[in-house]
Amino acid sequence: xxxxxxxxxxxxxxxxxxxxxxxxxxxxxxxxxxxxxxxxxxxxxxxxxxxxxxxxxxxxxxxxxxxxxxxxxxxxxxxxxxxxxxxxxxxxxxxxxxxxxxxxxxxxxxxxxxxx
Amino acid sequence: xxxxxxxxxxxxxxxxxxxxxxxxxxxxxxxxxxxxxxxxxxxxxxxxxxxxxxxxxxxxxxxxxxxxxxxxxxxxxxxxxxxxxxxxxxxxxxxxxxxxxxxxxxxxxxxxx
Numbered sequence: 001x002x003x004x005x006x007x008x009x010x011x012x013x014x015x016x017x018x019x020x021x022x023x024x025x026x027x028x029x030x031x032x033x034x035x036x037x038x039x040x041x042x043x044x045x046x047x048x049x050x051x052x053x054x055x056x057x058x059x060x061x062x063x064x065x066x067x068x069x070x071x072x073x074x075x076x077x078x079x080x081x082x083x084x085x086x087x088x089x090x091x092x093x094x095x096x097x098x099x100x101x102x103x104x105x106x107x108x109x110x111x112x113x114x115x116x
Numbered sequence: 117x118x119x120x121x122x123x124x125x126x127x128x129x130x131x132x133x134x135x136x137x138x139x140x141x142x143x144x145x146x147x148x149x150x151x152x153x154x155x156x157x158x159x160x161x162x163x164x165x166x167x168x169x170x171x172x173x174x175x176x177x178x179x180x181x182x183x184x185x186x187x188x189x190x191x192x193x194x195x196x197x198x199x200x201x202x203x204x205x206x207x208x209x210x211x212x213x214x215x216x217x218x219x220x221x222x223x224x225x226x227x228x229x
Binding site for chain 1: 158159
């Protein structure tokens with residue numbers, strides 16, 4: 001398997017522009033997670049989906065952030081409008097959730113976002 | 117609210133030494149605890165997962181322990197190698213049916229050849 005695929009790997013944009021990050025989870029996984037990593041705050045969960053349904057979006061910082069999972073093989077995280085404080089590395093992860101406690105999460109390589 | 121702390125933030129040791137990384141968490145009602153490795157510019161890779169009912173897990177030169185009652189976990193690395201240089205993060209899972217992970221801020225490990 002190719003693992004979790006994220007695109008783009010790097011994104012540089014100007015304040016106020018819309019940014020869309022994309023993720024393809026590992027085939028067969030039914031849970032998908034979006035994380036943000038910064039030096040100041042570390043790694044934070046933004047939102048996670050199970051069977052394409054958002055389960056916990058309590059980490060989404062504000063209304064400028066939105067995430068969708070239209071099908072089992074694709075998810076997007078959108079920021080509109082973007083601000084300099086959104087600069088971070090955004091990770092997508094997926095897992096095969098089940099009735100055991102051995103379901104680790106597999107991370108993609110991340111998208112480094114810079115908002116000027 | 118669960119808080120996960122890792123001390124120290126950075127650690128340097130000579131090659132060949134054994135070492136221990138520490139992780140503490142404030143809420144002992146966890147489902148499992150995981151240790152991840154992150155290389156510069158890369159995503160996270162899972163190393164070990166300890167279920168709440170377990171005391172330890174081993175994989176090769178790595179051994180992770182869990183003491184739920186005291187809110188502590190350790191990652192023991194035996195016979196360290198330069199390839200072990202990376203940032204190590206621990207994360208706790210809130211509970212069955214809730215896959216949310218709360219991460220520590222990590223320990224940046226450097227193995228000196």
